[in-house]
Amino acid sequence: MAYFTAFILAIISGMLINNVLLSRFYGICSFVGVSNKLKNAFWMGVAVVVVIVLAALICYPLYMLLDAAGISFLRTVVFILVIASLVQFLSFVIKKYSPTLYKAFGIYLPLITTNCAVLGVVEENAASHAADFGAAMANALGTSLGYLVVIVLFSAVRARLETNNVPRAFKGLPIALIVAAIMAMAFTGMKGMA
């Protein structure tokens, strides 16, 4: 039971306290680019969750194998190939079963390959040797859910920003970044939680 609470705690910590976007800075490119419409942002986040969890699931035993064989220096190459194939496979599946969803994603689906969050989570799991499988998966879940939360929040805010009177120089990206700064400050407030 204690293990279970530790698991949930790790998820919450990855999600809120050490938030992937606002505190660790993974996935910023997609963050500033895609999040304008709430619906798109939500599905993008969901896709990222799926990819990160699957990638972590696959790469954890792979890394154990590499480490045992002493060739852990090959891990970056292996990880990124796994991720790229995973995204390729996923887009194939989505295209087949829901062409509308595929269209909605557009180019953002293949772009998940270059999303730092995916590789970042997988590398983190590899780097912390003491992490067991549960911790690795908690990290993956927490990170990806954190990404989803922030990206949805951010797109809602950005939608409002569009209609507001923003000084000319700040229009578009700069004001979005300032808003992200405020969100980052808000999230640091959760530090004492766990």
Add this chain to the structure above:
Amino acid sequence: MEKKTRSVHAESFLAPIWKANPLFVLILGTCPALATTTSIEAALGMGLLFTFVLVCSNVLISALRKVIPDEVHVPAYIVIIATFVSVVEMFTKAYLPPLYSSLGVFISLLVVNCIVLGRAEAFANKNTVLDSLLDGLGNGIGYTIALLILGACREILGTGEITFGSKFAFIPLTHLPILKGEGFDFSMPIFTTPAGAFIVFGIVMAVIAAVNNHKADVEKEKARQERLAAAKAKNAAAASAGKEAK
């Protein structure tokens, strides 16, 4: 008067340094820009590593562009880039451990850096090795400059002083007090936090946007004046022609 056209070589080198700066204009590679710019040294280190990876991958991909079939170019590029990144990571871990522990996982994340992949797709597989080399250098320098600007703002405002020698251990450790020194401390630590990274980046982007807006306004005004002058001249010509006709 026509501007002298620069050679393609020079253009591919110079353009990305400022006009087409990968971070500030194309808005690519933002993850490391926010995460590793807590100090000037870290930013410089990241920029140099990035440049190395970009140049090597550009050169190799360009050299192999006729050999790699189009269907498998994505995994091929990935393997090439990942190899260089792993090499760089291992060397950094061995010879510059403080830099390694400060940059952490972001060295590995160079693999998915949009700039590296982007330049490979957009440029290196279509151009000669020399051009790809110059393009890589240009982008690398441009990105490093951008990182340095962010890093300088964050370090000076956040810690009040510039520290040399903490990441590059072969430089003796020196502190240059600017906002913080004996008896006074105007540093604002928020700038070393993630929130501060967003703020600095946002403000720098806003400043650039303001400068560009101003330039665009000046251009527009100039064009308007020219059109006005042309219209006036036309009227004057028509009037004088009309006068003569009378």
Add this chain to the structure above:
Amino acid sequence: MNETTKKYLLCAGVLAGLGVLSATVLAGVNMLTAPVIEANEKAATAAAYKVFNEKLGADSESEEITVFPEEMDATGIEFYVEAKKGDAVVGRIFSVSGKNSYGAIKALIAFDNDGKLVYTSLLENGQTRDGFKTYIDGINADPTSVGQLEGFGATYGTNTFYALYAKAQAIAVKLGGGVAIDPAAIAAAIYGSSDNIETVAKTVTDAAVELSYYSRYTDDSKAEEAARIYLGSYKENDQKIVAAVALSGANSFDGAYIVSYSDESVTTHATGTTFAATELEDFKADALAAKVYDSAAAAIAKSPLLTLASKAMALYPNATSVSEVVNINKTTDTRPEVDAGTSLIISSWNVLNKDSEVIGTVYRAKTELKKEPDESNNDYRQVHGYIDWMIGFFGESNDNPSLTKIYTIKNTFTMGDALNANFIEKWNQSEVKDFNTFKAMSNDEVKVSESGSIGATYSTHGMVDTLKEELTLYVSIKEAI
């Protein structure tokens, strides 16, 4: 071969070739850099050990030892290193590793032979948070703060660290020949019971020996100390004693217990010996034990036991002694109305002046309230908790006796701070303090549910009701005299 197979072959070939090339290059670089990396790590740990050795006064350390004493929980402890000065072991440095919410914590913790923390430093903390580093620095500055785990950014990490610390310390104590201090066991040995014994020791400053004490309370409200078990540690001429001396007053010896004594030839004071309250002279027969006793007696003389009797006495300026009233009729009042609670008068003291005349009577009561919101009456107030308080009566009048200040033992009301600020402090500063004033200040006449002001509250009404009970008791006893 047709075009498509040629294409496939080419693709496969290119990919395979690239793969092989990549693997070769990486293997080569790895061979080159791996030894350098290892050397770096060794240098880093060597540097870390250097700091520890300085703190311990050692000049060399042994190899890593991974064999731990049997039956000791050593999960998370990777190895320990004996820090030696010449041939003697002066301390042990433990390398511990555990899980943080996001990564691993690796730390080095050094204990001396007595199991006292000497120094600790982090080797690696996945994404170091400042809060955790503050905690570590705090421990190095003040080793007693290791148990204070509140208020840091990475409390999951600090909890993990504390668990590892405790395990390492237990092993260090066992290996170093020290003995674990268990206040409950000591209390059981001296008093026959380990109830109401404080688990955290309080250090005594400027004592002749290393001294700390565990309070023993009268009941589990922990309001009063019944006695203190002083734990003294003293070293002289290569002999060391750690002894527990129980005192319930400056000249009141309850017993003693030898936690450890290094000279095994002294059989009277061997480890584990208990001395009864009558055996003070026997205890003091040994010079080291006597030193511990004197130190403890001096400490308790300097800062006497925290008793309610002394607090009761403090309410009267002319008091010189108190005597507890035994067989007090502890009234329980169970009024089921919503704006009252259970008043319980717990104890009472008669306060005497230097001529042994009773100048007043102090009552200690526990006013408890369990009031829930009553929506049908638009009364949304909810008051839970109790106040454990003392007040003294004096003077001639039976209808309107004079009252002393209020001494609050414990206040757990939901709006306890407001009660304190708006009523108790005002009362204590008021010029006139008598029964009628108390009723007025607590707005006894005003019904709480109709009052809009802060003055009339359920808690003040509860206190007034308690006071009325006390008055009844006071008058009845006075008239009986």
